[in-house]
Every structure is written in C-alpha cells, then in structure tokens.
Amino acid sequence: MAEPLKEMFNAAYFDRLARTVQGAYPAFDVPAFHREVMHGLAGRELNARMRHASITLRKHLPQDFHRTVGVLKEVALEMPKGYTALLYPDLVALYGLDDPAFSLDALAYFTRFGSSEFAVREFLRRDLEGTLHVMRQWAEDESEHVRRLASEGSRPRLPWSFRLDAVLRDPRHTRPILTCLRSDPAPYVRKSVANHLNDISKDHPDYVVDLLRTWGLQHPATAWIAKHACRTLIKAGAQDALALFSYNKRVKVRVEDLRLAEDRLALGGTLEFAFELVSGSDQDQPLVIDYAIHYMKADGRHSRKVFKLKVLELPARAAITLRKRQRIVDLSTRKHHPGDHRVEVLVNGNSLAIAGFVLEIAHRQDAAPERLKA
Numbered sequence: 001m002a003e004p005l006k007e008m009f010n011a012a013y014f015d016r017l018a019r020t021v022q023g024a025y026p027a028f029d030v031p032a033f034h035r036e037v038m039h040g041l042a043g044r045e046l047n048a049r050m051r052h053a054s055i056t057l058r059k060h061l062p063q064d065f066h067r068t069v070g071v072l073k074e075v076a077l078e079m080p081k082g083y084t085a086l087l088y089p090d091l092v093a094l095y096g097l098d099d100p101a102f103s104l105d106a107l108a109y110f111t112r113f114g115s116s117e118f119a120v121r122e123f124l125r126r127d128l129e130g131t132l133h134v135m136r137q138w139a140e141d142e143s144e145h146v147r148r149l150a151s152e153g154s155r156p157r158l159p160w161s162f163r164l165d166a167v168l169r170d171p172r173h174t175r176p177i178l179t180c181l182r183s184d185p186a187p188y189v190r191k192s193v194a195n196h197l198n199d200i201s202k203d204h205p206d207y208v209v210d211l212l213r214t215w216g217l218q219h220p221a222t223a224w225i226a227k228h229a230c231r232t233l234i235k236a237g238a239q240d241a242l243a244l245f246s247y248n249k250r251v252k253v254r255v256e257d258l259r260l261a262e263d264r265l266a267l268g269g270t271l272e273f274a275f276e277l278v279s280g281s282d283q284d285q286p287l288v289i290d291y292a293i294h295y296m297k298a299d300g301r302h303s304r305k306v307f308k309l310k311v312l313e314l315p316a317r318a319a320i321t322l323r324k325r326q327r328i329v330d331l332s333t334r335k336h337h338p339g340d341h342r343v344e345v346l347v348n349g350n351s352l353a354i355a356g357f358v359l360e361i362a363h364r365q366d367a368a369p370e371r372l373k374a
Helices: 011-024 030-038 046-059 065-078 083-095 100-110 119-126 128-138 144-152 165-169 171-180 187-201 205-215 220-229 231-235 239-244
Strands: 253-260 264-266 270-279 285-296 302-314 319-327 339-347 350-360
Touching (some): 011 046, 011 065, 065 083, 065 100, 083 119, 100 119, 100 144, 128 171, 165 171, 171 187, 187 205, 205 220, 205 231, 205 239, 220 231, 231 239, 231 285, 253 339, 270 285, 270 339, 270 350, 302 339
Parallel strands (some): 264 350
Antiparallel strands (some): 253 270, 270 319, 285 302, 339 350
C-alpha cells in the first residue's frame, strides 16, 4: 500500500526544515516550531498540512516580510525540490498580497523549486490585469519554469485550484501570454499552453480554433500544442477542430466485426475488443480513432467517456485491424456500477460501431492511486 501523499509533510521533513531555517536565520526557535507544527498534524490532509506549516513558519521568522522571504530563498536552495517546495510560495500568497511587486518576484524565484502556480492565483484574484501584466513578462523569461508559470498559473480551470471566472468569461485576457509561448522550445511549457487552451475550448471552442489558425501550424512546436489543445474538441467530433489537422468529418471508412472478448466482465477484469477498419475511398485518409465507454451510473443512466486509441493514415481501399485492452477498476475519479455498458468506436468524430457488455460487481476493490489517462 503506497504511503499517503500527506506524509511528505511529516516529522522528519519538519525537523530538516527547521534546522535548515535555523542555518539561514540563527534566531529561529527549532524546538518551538517543531512542537507547534506537529500539533494536530495527524488529522490534517496534504494541503492542510502545508498551510499549517506556512502559518507556523511565519510566526517564527522575522516580522519584516522581505527578510522572511530572504530567509526562505536561502532555505529553498538546501531543501528538496518538488511538492514540499510549494510551502514557500504558499507563505508568500498568504502574507504578501499587499506587496505584489515584491511578492510576484518571489514567486518567480520559488517556482524553480516546485511550482508557484497555485500561489499566483491569489494575486490574479486580487488584481487580474496587474498580475497578468507581470506574467506576460514571465513568458519571455530565460527559465522554462518561469515561462510555464505564466501559462499554468493563469489557466482558467487549473486542477486543485479555484476557477478564474474572468478568464472563463473572456479568454482574451491570457491571449498575449499564450501567443508568446506558442512555439516554446520546452515540452514542459508547451504542455501547459496546450492544457490552458484545452481549458478554454470547453467554453469557447470557436475562439480556440480561430486563435490556432492565426498562429499557423508550420512550426513543429506550435503544431504539437495545437493538437493537444484540441483533444477535447476532436473527441467531440468538432468539425472545425478536425479540419485544422486535415481530418475530414465526412470520412469514407466503415467498421466491421466489432467484437468483445467477453460480454460479461467482473470489476477488476479487462475489457478487450477488436475491429476491422475498412477504407471506402480511392485516396489515403488521415484518421483519428477514439473509443468511448458508456458507463452505467448509480441512477441507471449512462455516462460517456472518450479515450484515445490511434492516429494513422489509412491507405486507399485498405483495411486494418485494431485492438484494445483496458482494465475496469475503480479510480479516485470514477466508481463503477453494475449493469449494461457499451463500447463505441469513433473515427474523426463519427460514431461507427457500438457493442455491449455487462459489468458484474461482487465486491468493491480499493481505488487505484492514479487516474486513467483519456
């Protein structure tokens, strides 16, 4: 059984943190900090532990906020990178909102050690335009971590954070940042830009397609961003999004012999299916092939989830056999229910075949630790 994520903030971590802080700030009271930060720790979850640590740490650091940040900058150089390093920007967001110029500069520094993507949203909520002006400058920073922060921090639907309603209403707010990053050399940054645009596409699909048209897809980095940015639109069969990549909605193919290895599955088992894809065209056809599972819900209705299967170019009058295996297990984001389920084959957004199976649940297994990637 994997150790809970919240155990990243444990006694050993806080002991190391306290001694590292003392090295940068000799007046730091290690026993008092350790005693206070450990009080009630067992009952706190991951982010609650981090927030409690931010508040407790601030109490034992210099009253002058600038000095406190200076100490934390030294500490960040000595402590591990990763999720626990979100502690420093969290403290800045808690206590630095009234000093935005200094605080945003601090966030740009700390994002290199973990990420300031959550902390910067507090500044966006306080002053959207002013903060976006600074983030537009970050988009040209020499550090890929800072450039990514410009895009990721301003995502309208950033997971684990609140939505930026102003950006959801009018995505033009972040257009200068995304345009600046449209051909960024770092995959880390490009993935963020694509996710940002995919967020926007759920509310403003035409805006995203029109923006990508103005960018052009000649640059390989831009083409990669565009393809991933349109993944939700392509799964939904949006014709304008498909056309960006030369996928014709009116594709001339048919699915033959969609077959399931089993028509009854137990929870924890593996769904396995195969089918033939046959061209009815005298020309080669670029195809994006997805599949959907129609899951039974608790109320007896179905919920459709689309997954990627394959992207290929099918030669004229050719045929190809495709296969897929997927375990049917409970996830942190999905609980299964017994009853009739369906598998649907989608080609360039068109539904071409459906087959059914029955899911049986004798007992509920533990939720998997990771999400299934669509």
